[in-house]
Amino acid sequence: MTLRSFALRLLGVLAFAGILPGQSAASELCPALDTASPGARQAITDHLCFYTARPGEPAHQAVSPEELQADLPWQPANGHDLVFSHTDSVYWVQLRVRNTGDHQGLWYLKLNYPLLDEVTFWQEHEHPGAHGRPTEAATPLVTGDLYPFATRGIDYRYFLLPVTLDASESRIITIRVQSSGALNVPLALMTPGEVIAESNHLTLIHGLFYGALLILAMFNLLLFLSSGTRYYFYNAFYIGSMAMFLFAMGGFANQYFWPESTDLANSSIPLTLALCALAMALFGRSFLEVRTKTISESVLRGLAWSTAGFLALTFLLPYSKSILLNTVMALTVIVSLSVIATARWRQGYQPAAWYLAAWIVTVVGALAYAMAAFGYLGDYLAREVMMQAAIGGQVILLNYALVQRWRLLNQKLLDVEHQARTELELKVHERTAQLRNTMRELEQANQKLATLSVKDALTGLHNRRHMDSILPEMCLEARRTRQPMTLALVDADHFKRINDTWGHDFGDQCLKSIADCLNQQVRRPRDVAIRFGGEEFALLLPGTESDGALQLCQNILDTIRSSEIRTPDGDITQLTVSAGIAEFNAEEQPENLFRRADKALYQSKDAGRDTVTLAQPELSEEGVRTSSRN
Template sequence: MPYFMRFVMLLVMTCLAGVALGSPVADASRCPTIAVTDANDRARLLHHICYLKGRPGEVAWQASTPDQLPPSADWTSANGHDLVFAHSDTTYWFRLNVHNPSDRAGLWYLKLNYALLDEVTFWTSGRDETHRLVTGDQQPFFTRGIDYRYFLLPVTLEAGEASTILLRVRSSGALNVPLELTTPDRLIADSNHLTLTHGLFYGALLIVAILNLLLFITSGTAYYFFNMFYLVAMGLFMFAMGGFANQYFWPDSPRFANTSVPFFMGMSVLAMTLFGRSFLEVDASQGLASRALSLQSLGSLVIMALAFVLPYSQSISLNTVFSLLVIANLFVIGLIRWRQGYTHAKWYVLAWSLMVLGTLIFALAAFGYLADFLAREVMMQAAIGGQVVLLNYAMVQRWRVLNQKLLEVEHSAKIQLELQVHQRTAQLRDAMRDLEQANRKLADLSLNDSLTGLRNRRYLDQMVPDLCAESRRTGSPLTMVLVDADHFKRLNDNWGHSFGDLCLQRIADMLTRHVRRPRDIVARFGGEEFALVLPDTTPEGARKVIEDILADTAGTPVSTTGGETVTMTLSAGLTCLQPGDSASDLFRRADEALYRAKAAGRNRVEIAGCSQPA
């Protein structure tokens, strides 16, 4: 334990030193105006932001409106550094000057990607008036104006209009102010990607929790129930930290928005303690370890109750320290049980190693010692996911060993004992069957391509035979198109795979923008190749859609990170279902047509196997 605590202190001090070295440089002269139409300017938003600290008793701390700030206020330029501040009683003001240099009005969003801020007030001053938005997690959720877990400020600018945006932020915890100026399209795309990530994470937690509950009901084994309890408690804690709980569970109870975080943290600590005791089989014979776990359980109940009594800043600090100590203690107890010959403990130790690292990084980000809270949240989810996989693997190993022991007893015991062994073995088989069914359900969830968000090859293989059968039954046409990016290897070689991924995402956006009917299928076929399946579509109609896509793609250049623009082109092969065709015949003919389009010079569509010429 002393060595672990020294490691924790060393890591914390290193992070604090990094924050100190990266602190912004004061520049009170001006805050550079940002051209909202310039994507590069928006990407360098932190080079255009200034902030002002208002310590208790100062004018900036007492001011409730911008006109109460002193004219000689010492604004500090962020100089491109993240706006991350450790816990204090300071009020922070942030200023951003924006300008729309285009000849058309436009809408942008200023996004603040951190949900746990007590008071957030936006002021937008334009040509004729000043708008104010008062929100925060100490206000009802509807005060945000937009149903979103983070804070969004719509920024509407007329042609040539300039505006100044001011924020006042005050919070009882750490201050993370990750600001981003984005377009509506980019906002929706980012939100969709995060929704997929969070949906998979929380959905997997829920499925595994339900599985453990069923195993507990089936077998009566206590650690299944405690594992389910832990998964639910940890899921609720992450749900509250991410702002989802405030959005969906108690939008009209702002007081519980902060209280829920330390409460669910205490619940998670209680659940992990009970599961550790049960899984590691720590009973009264273990002496000190058993007493330590009993004190941990009692302490968890106390800090859960204190969450409703203490201020949030004190409660969350107490809970974080207590949680780290509990995780460290469970890690040490797992090591001890491993050395005592309890073989399954090695997987438990490995699982808690991930948890120690993930919790420490997440805590440092939540307290303002590490930047990019969104990335740390995803890292914490990955740590929890890895831990859940290892813990469930450990339980499977325990089932295996237990089954072997039962088989040994079967050969040596009397008839009555043999009957008990058979009953226990049947229970284990039922549990394994339930686990296999749950794994099949998880496999059914993997029908989407993670990079583009489109359907994947697996989904396509499942749906095309059914659509072919329906087309033959109803006599309606069915058209398939294979689309491939021209010279895609050259893009990867010249600008890197990250740019190649961006190009694939742009192609996916282009396809979904043109193919919008509910029954149409847009899928990533593999690599840089995409497939379109268009029911009730003639070859002529399909060719018109594809030619529009090819023209739109060729006319929409993509910007590289170096500021260059790259024009992409696509080649397409089109075919339609003929009598006697199978799904494989469709794929084969579309691929042949695509090959001809490539050979004929690319950036074109070729048709194969359609009885009606286009």
């Protein structure tokens, strides 16, 4: 022991015993954590104290707790995560633990952040009745990225410190953390069962994530080998480099790939980040089909060469500088690609929309992940999962964009082939294949046209074509299930006078108003509102008897009558409609049902309009009863 260490330890003993005034022990600020209490372990940050030792301070040079000043001004964490941005300081963390249980117990102090250069753990016993002053420190656990992975003692990507406490035993755990980058010190005190359960959950998540990335990368590589299309290779390159970057950030690469190489443990993160930036630039340039001799092409070519240069500088610059430069470079590539993708989308290149959506998803996750990695956000584990979700979403969107691009190129190829066949009069079997292709496209177009043709362009309601198609089906269903089905015809009163007085534009406005009323009143999912003529509307009401239809139509009449519409000359006018209702008879045909409803409608017109008439099952004109206006 050096003379300086002995003097510091002697001063610490005197200050703890009260011989020297002015000391502020960490035990006064942070109470001991009861290891037997799950709630206390969950709130570990309420029991942590820390000290930031800046360069030049004695605590910065100290290499053990005995060398710290006795009056060191510890700060309580107060329930907050220990997160520190890029700094050259040394951080000391202290935690007092006590086993209040009746039996010996084993716990693990877990530091859930793998990217730390130097981490040293001490466990010190406390003397009962001696004001908690620690005894001689036990052999420390010295580990971190500057040391081989085996120094961690436990084969795990995070740092684990076994803590074994007898009944009523107390200890002080001191941690010294120093790193050239940002610092995250997310601590958790867990039982072995809790550590295994959490590890199993994370193993499943990471296995699914990295397995999916590997499959997609291999799939794109096979597509490249079979088609020779370069952007498949660049996509596989990007997926692979992104997987390696996240693998390194998560501590897996240090654990499995180079556990004995401390140089690779520190340089792998900026190195894989530069590879990601290079892959992004190459893939974006190829996928977006940027034309040569344009500003966009010059920018992407410059970014590709720049990222290659930054990749080489990673082997020469220290970690703290290379990670910042490569992060800025990657963000520059992402922003540039987003701008160019937006421009290509506006130029009509549709796959660029999915490409842009993929980058938006990535930016959200990357920002949260970067802020956690650089010490501006806590809960690094949650940010890691968020980043994996964002990258997973991006990869899916990018591959979907590749599918859309393939479809676009395939369509262009088919168009060129079609033109060449027409101009060069190819062989008979080629023209036959062309004809089949044309017939298939025509059938698809007809189907699409049929879909569009069932809607009325003015009101948005279904039109007469849809009514002619669905009315027989509803009648067959009503006959088969023996459920009621009612048809109601609604007609605007004096509509010709409206058109003649205020013009057809105002008439169209009135028709829209009637259609809106029908949509509001017809709420059941299977009920259908139809405009089948100029001012004529129909309601198909399966599962509704005539009395229910009568009440519905009366509500429609009341609503339309009470509404006011402003005319082009500024006056207020009111609309009225008449309605005729016929309930389906299982013995009749759809045409007869429509005819009876139409007769009932004319009966309403003859009765003075603004009236609902219900047709009786008989087909005679006498078999109707009229509901006068209310």
